[in-house]
Amino acid sequence: MKNPGIKLLDENGKRLDGRGLKELRPITIKAGVLDRADGSCYLEWGGNKVLAGVYGPREVIPRHLADPLKARVVYRYNLAPFSVDERARPGPSRRSIEISKVSREALEKAIFLEEFPKTQIDVYVEVLEAEAGTRCAALTAASVALADAGIPMRDLVTACAAGKIEGKIALDLMKEEDNYGEADFPIAIMPRTKEIVLMQMDGNFTREELTEALETAINGAMQVYELQKKALKERYKIEGE
């Protein structure tokens, strides 16, 4: 975290965009937005816009990568070049490779992989516009796209970050808070059991702060979960009509 040069909380404890410490940015989710993909989801989360598409289960290419006992999951988090202030060079960066890895592992815990041995499930997420919290937005959209594709899962996966700004634990950091705050703590849970399937942290937490951050992020994810369910219900409604 960089040295703070900006006041992130006003005298009333409100954040730069007027939110309270434990408040989410506005989120909208829409399932089934692409024609070619087997499942898809468009998600806006504050200033983030992400598009998730799922292909599969399908043949594994090259074949020697196939697992005789379960489906192989590919997760590709990709920043569109124009999604950030300084144009992002196309192709995977070290950052996006790491995000893809931990996101894939989170989804692998939720998907019933054994039901599709020797196949591959491709999860592609395009970040079209980025404003802090893209990995959570991407993973949240990805699990909706998986459900839209009809892939059987133990539970949805829902991601949300907590963080620390001016010494206080806050939910869902925006860009300035991410830049000038003291910690970022993205997690993902399976909401039914609240078990954590993704967790990364960088910054500085005492024991007490860690506990508060865990509670804050889990509570945030539970709110996001409601929006995921609503998007899927609307999708089935449309399909059912």
Add this chain to the structure above:
Amino acid sequence: MKNPGIKLLDENGKRLDGRGLKELRPITIKAGVLDRADGSCYLEWGGNKVLAGVYGPREVIPRHLADPLKARVVYRYNLAPFSVDERARPGPSRRSIEISKVSREALEKAIFLEEFPKTQIDVYVEVLEAEAGTRCAALTAASVALADAGIPMRDLVTACAAGKIEGKIALDLMKEEDNYGEADFPIAIMPRTKEIVLMQMDGNFTREELTEALETAINGAMQVYELQKKALKERYKIEGE
């Protein structure tokens, strides 16, 4: 096209190298110049020097790329590093990848691909010296090399460019005309039917200019075709002796 800073036509309508508007640069073609390649052709066209070599039909590597119904064609247009003023970095550029694609597609129309299912025909063209019009020179040489390799074709493929300089349609632009002219229009035809199998254009053409450019380029190609045939005849003569 860049802003013109140079007078491309003199008071008599002659071009920088003394040519008339509808005149070709000097061209020499020689078939069968390489030992290892199954067919080859060396071609000089104005300041251009190109060398084409053909291997095949031969086994497709890797095998899964083989087409059970027809031959696969590979075309590789390659600028030698020392062929241009500022050394060209070895390896394919975006420009050479595009040229290779449209040139390959032009040849695929002419070759009897169905006669050689599951095989590959490799067409390699090395541009040894470049001075505007290399893609036409390369494709023209490639089709002679294919004939030299004994690959059966509906017709030769013959390429030639028209262009626009100082508002007039001209045949076969040289370097300064390409840099400071108003349009470049390379085409390739199968001479027997005059059908167009390659066509690219950049610049600015009115409807009338398009018509004149088409006529000009096709006429130019028909002259080049005579030189291709002559080169092949000389080659057979030598072989027959």
Add this chain to the structure above:
Amino acid sequence: MKNPGIKLLDENGKRLDGRGLKELRPITIKAGVLDRADGSCYLEWGGNKVLAGVYGPREVIPRHLADPLKARVVYRYNLAPFSVDERARPGPSRRSIEISKVSREALEKAIFLEEFPKTQIDVYVEVLEAEAGTRCAALTAASVALADAGIPMRDLVTACAAGKIEGKIALDLMKEEDNYGEADFPIAIMPRTKEIVLMQMDGNFTREELTEALETAINGAMQVYELQKKALKERYKIEGE
């Protein structure tokens, strides 16, 4: 070789580190230093530290590279990024690719490749600290690692360089001598027959200097050979206990 700005020999004919012209730098060799590798060797040679590891004979991947008549040898000479003054970019350089090629060819002469058809023997050498003469140190360590892995060989391979400083043939150049000397001449031999299996040279040798350099380098290698044997004996002793 660069222009000399440094006096490489003092009035007594002693070199910068006090050695005589035909004297080796201190060398220590230890076999069997890694747990995972099938054979290994750690070697210090003057300011050089190298670590060699051998895997195999094992399955060839990808399979089509397998030779039905003999084992395939892979040799990878790799500079650790921090082994030199200006950090070396990770991954193979043109220099390390060339060194790997000639070193592999030297070992191929010594290994009984026909005994392990369709398999691969991987020889990896990490240069952890570099101070002139790394290719000789690496190859010398590699052949000890091969012996430690139990790969049958006609003979060990032992490498050593001669060179030319201030007009005189010297054994085993150190860094300053390599930079400011007039020739570097690394060779490798199979010590039992003193046959040369690796030889490279750059600089300037008259006929007489070549002869003296050959003798000097071979003599140096014979001394190194004794240390290789000693290291292997110690290794067997430990294993036997």
Add this chain to the structure above:
Amino acid sequence: MEHDDIIWEVKKEAIRSLVLSGKRMDGRDFYDYRPVEVKTNYVKRAEGSALVKLGKTQVLVGVKMDVGEPYQDTPNQGNLITNAEMVPIAAPIFTPGPPDENAIELARVVDRGIRESQMIDLEKLCVREGELVWNVIVDVHVLDYDGNLFDAAILGATAALHTTRIPKLEDDVIIYSEKKDPLPVRWAPISSTFVRIGDKDLLDPDLGEEKSMDGRLTLTIRDDGNLCAAQKGGVCAYKKEDVEKLFDIAVKKTGELRKKVIKK
């Protein structure tokens, strides 16, 4: 490869025989575009952007700007850079990795349309002659591929550039949060892509038509009805008269489209 190769073989036969009898699967006339929708300023963080829907094809074009040195032969001009990514979300056959020949061809045809139409007044993008100029970077991001990426991408690029705003430059540092003057644009090049199936030419092919085609011709037309770029692809051949006829149709059809979607 598509998994359903056999199904496609059957489909292609059906499409081709329908076309040869003078009809299209979706009932369109041969020279009609599919429904077109253009949403500009879709990506706020970009200097310009446009989401184009052409039937079920979706392409997002974003424009970013930065500063750098000019080329030696154009010391007083900004630079245009065009790139296209066929990201794997858009079709089952697209795979991650560097642009293949199709993506490169797409980028270069888009680039030529913009560059050769002289759409952007590059001389107004000079900051200090010979030292510092603006770079305009156009990124074509394919989201859903149902055929005819050329026309969708060129339309998206034109629409995005028409709504691009140059960010503030302070002591040679770009303040991306402050967008200022609009990019100086003069023209709105738009393309018509025709696929050839037998002796028929169809404007704006969908995926099935593209898979069934012999080849295609793309003609990029400026507001004044002049041709500024052309590209033939695939394994087909055109007579001179074919090219002239398609040019006339392209001028008419791009004219209609321009009126509908480009706000000046």
Add this chain to the structure above:
Amino acid sequence: MEHDDIIWEVKKEAIRSLVLSGKRMDGRDFYDYRPVEVKTNYVKRAEGSALVKLGKTQVLVGVKMDVGEPYQDTPNQGNLITNAEMVPIAAPIFTPGPPDENAIELARVVDRGIRESQMIDLEKLCVREGELVWNVIVDVHVLDYDGNLFDAAILGATAALHTTRIPKLEDDVIIYSEKKDPLPVRWAPISSTFVRIGDKDLLDPDLGEEKSMDGRLTLTIRDDGNLCAAQKGGVCAYKKEDVEKLFDIAVKKTGELRKKVIKK
């Protein structure tokens, strides 16, 4: 792939059932590190270095320094760059080539531990504000892989940085042969990695335990007992209480290790 896949399947079953009965193959307690050995200044030519042996795992970390331009948003700070190479000497499954996702994850977790703990005083590495700063390049070189590269690499990086000396800078040219001031370091971040097998968590897994795990959690702890980086990997799930419990253990265990191996 390992050649001995079947053997490993059997081994994994044995390891898992032993662990579920409360024991480890090598007899260690669940929350014990293996024997640790740290040799600093191992590579004389590097500005700093440390060879770490953690059981049979061996990792060599080297620190190089050079100078370059600062980033625009931190004009008065040096830069930290971290890289990890899983060179093929270290394990039969490691192959030559650019870092894969495992090597990249390793490098980034090491980097976050150093960076987020604010271990290095980067402002002291500014030569001329906005113009020239020091780069600190940490290279993790894995030599022998018997599990738990995270803890070995972070320990190696911390130890190497604590013994790093800045080379002389003369007219902006680095004289590598003359090392001068020590690198300004404030903290000694150390990590505890726990693998999860069923509902058990094991500190400092060896190779067999890593192959048998469902997933893992790495917690990097500063001298003051604060968490500065965390990384969950693999296919497992944690309850909130699990994380808190492992944090408490990590604070205790890294504290002991720090006292033993880091000389200030």
Add this chain to the structure above:
Amino acid sequence: MEHDDIIWEVKKEAIRSLVLSGKRMDGRDFYDYRPVEVKTNYVKRAEGSALVKLGKTQVLVGVKMDVGEPYQDTPNQGNLITNAEMVPIAAPIFTPGPPDENAIELARVVDRGIRESQMIDLEKLCVREGELVWNVIVDVHVLDYDGNLFDAAILGATAALHTTRIPKLEDDVIIYSEKKDPLPVRWAPISSTFVRIGDKDLLDPDLGEEKSMDGRLTLTIRDDGNLCAAQKGGVCAYKKEDVEKLFDIAVKKTGELRKKVIKK
């Protein structure tokens, strides 16, 4: 791989047994070069060039020059850069792609011959000490591969450099259309490559001999008869006396060749 592996196996046996009986397939003496032809100034656009035909082997060497910063340790010297491309036109086994180990070895052996012979007076290629120097870039382009690329490439490089003219430099911008002073060269290094088949050594192997060889030795000799570069390749071994003998032959044979083809 060649498609005709079996044919080659037969051919190799024939070549080897003939050689072991003291003869070569083309009737040459063991220590003869094939007919040599050198055409300089073949590529007008290059600063220097030479097309070399050595039997049926054809190699085109081009020299380009540009300017750049010198290395820190040679602030008053130009730089030599050597590259070799085994483009696929030259042999059925050459494939497109970055240079493989064979092309890299070729480039580096050519480079050492030029560099170590001190052929080019690099100090005369300094424009402004520590700031701007000339780069001399030698590109070896293999056109037809019938064995012994080493000798053909080194001969081509020497011939091309001997006819290289430095382009005009105006305000640090290169005017490629105006070539001026010749490149300052002092020597004409030429190499002899011998393949070893059994206990025989053959100068200037053709393709069949190269395929039949155990290994090879390349010796690059300067006008004064001194060795300036050597490279052993392949799986063979030399006694000390072998090396000395081949050196004596190389001095004689390169001397003859130099007289014939290099015009000073």
